[in-house]
Amino acid sequence: MKKGFILLMLAGLLLQPAANGALAKEKSSVVLADKAKSAILIERDTGKILYEKNSDEKLPPASMTKIMTMVLIMEAIDKGQLKMTDKIRTSEHAASMGGSQIFLEAGEEMTVEEMLKGIAIASGNDASVAMAEHLAGSEEAFVEKMNQKAKELGLKNTEFKNPTGLPVQNHYSTAHDMALMAKELLKYDGITRFTGTYEDYLRQDTEKKFWLVNTNRLVKFYPGVDGVKTGFTNEAKYCLTATAKKGNMRVIAVVFGAETPKDRNAQITKMLDFAFSQYETHPLFAKDQVITKVKVSKGNVKETNAVTSEPISVLAKKGEDVKDVSQEVNIKKKIAAPVKKGDRLGTLTLKRNGETIAESPLVAEKDVKPAGWWHLFKRVMGEFTKSG
Known part of the structure; x- marks a missing residue:
């Protein structure tokens, strides 16, 4: 040795200590998420918890599920198993997804880069399933990879049933686990090029030009916010895993179950303001x-x-x-x-x-x-x- x-x-x-996926806790009497079912605020590099509320409560994550989908995509790119320029073909199944979508047609091809735009900016369920099928052979096999990765990250209260977050029984996570997923995703520097973009286009040189607008409005309205993912279903209410960087410090804030988008964004804003006003980060490596x-x-x-x-x-x-x-x-x-x-x-x-x-x-x-x-x-x- x-x-x-x-x-x-x-x-x-x-x-x-922040080893093996565990997050260290900072006790605080400050109330930052009174209008959310659960919440957490961590510093990205150390994983230190700066604030939490019911952070281990199992709740439907809605489209925040796509954070793990993006983790596996970025991991494949990092390992050389996938390139941004690779063409991804859309299956009948992927094209049939409802909810948020970029309206992929069966047989349509887009590059990995375009699919990532569709997932990160527009929360495309169809793009998520198309990427899942390409990486694992089927949506079901990809979900197995998602749950395997969750175990590797030490996520004890997360279970995935699909790569989209569309409502289904026994598909759940927690604010704590979502923060860890976002922490993992943010290891890949290139991801914020997608999650931090407010608007872009797909099929730009065609008659089917498609405008993408980020579902995370804080990307535009809060300085330093460059991700990560919103979520909404009738069951989950309004959710958001956000990240912001100022100077050397990057933090991650998660909210589950806000009643309105305004409440969701207000809770996240309060947590970000608290972090940047009270703490500072000293980079080592x-x-x-x-x-x-x-x-x-x-x-x-x-x-x-x-x-x-x-x-x-x-x-x-x-x-x-x-x-x-x-x-x-x-x-x-x-x-x-x-x-x-x-x-x-x-x-x-x-x-x-x-x-x-x-x-x-x-x-x-x-x-x-x-x-x-x-x-x-x-x-x-x-x-x-x-x-x-």
């Missing part, structure tokens, strides 16, 4: 930053870089001074090819006074393929020659 300790002198610290090299046995290369899987920061209340934060890098003992880009190789741990204050996965920067027998033979002979 490889360990490294680096003393970091920081301007401030107010951080609790960017996503994909190289932390250490890792030896890989039986690979076509001897080692690969272990990089951060997400931005890593320290959160402080404004005006607070803290120092003496150490960094510990723990790498798995045995790592053998094949290694896929994004595979977990170890953990980066932040400590203060011997206490763990944050943990984050370190992942493989690139694929490492198994070495052929001749490659391994030459490597062994090379080592033998050196030792002689």
